[in-house]
Amino acid sequence: GIQVEQSPPDLILQEGANSTLRCNFSDSVNNLQWFHQNPWGQLINLFYIPSGTKQNGRLSATTVATERYSLLYISSSQTTDSGVYFCAVAQIQGAQKLVFGQGTRLTINP
């Protein structure tokens, strides 16, 4: 099956810093989603982005489908941005089967 690798596994930053999280996947995808998991376990939808670029406030994401990677950018980090960020993909065959990466644990210190 498709493999999803996220990097870095851990990232510690000061408040106000910018960060880039990467998601590599091993095959063509029909669906790519970025999530933020808060300390209580809730998965919050950030982006649905199988290709192209999107922005939402301080967050933006770019997926280059032909090169099989996606990037999540967080600018001017705040302590509330802390948590685990997951990338999840699904292929055309099995479009409902989201396959998750291991996540990037982001810690923003005040």
Added chain:
Amino acid sequence: ETGVTQTPRHLVMGMTNKKSLKCEQHLGHNAMYWYKQSAKKPLELMFVYNFKEQTENNSVPSRFSPECPNSSHLFLHLHTLQPEDSALYLCASSQVSQHYEQYFGPGTRLTVT
């Protein structure tokens, strides 16, 4: 985010107990999912239901028994669980469409003693 709700939020059960997890979606979706998140493993899909019909069982042991009475409700019936089944169980929903963007509930944290 109250689009997908799950109850209970926390559950402790013995290995001989029978319990059920409940999920309800208020988004007008017609597909629902169960996922499992263990401490050392990535989130993994367990079951998929489209229009109340099960379309995917990801080799889940029979001690987990899903039920989908309608497109808004999903249950996971648990019996004779093992300590290694302790995990966060997440429910999700989506439209049955070309893209299936999924939305998750807050999860039930299950501890099997």
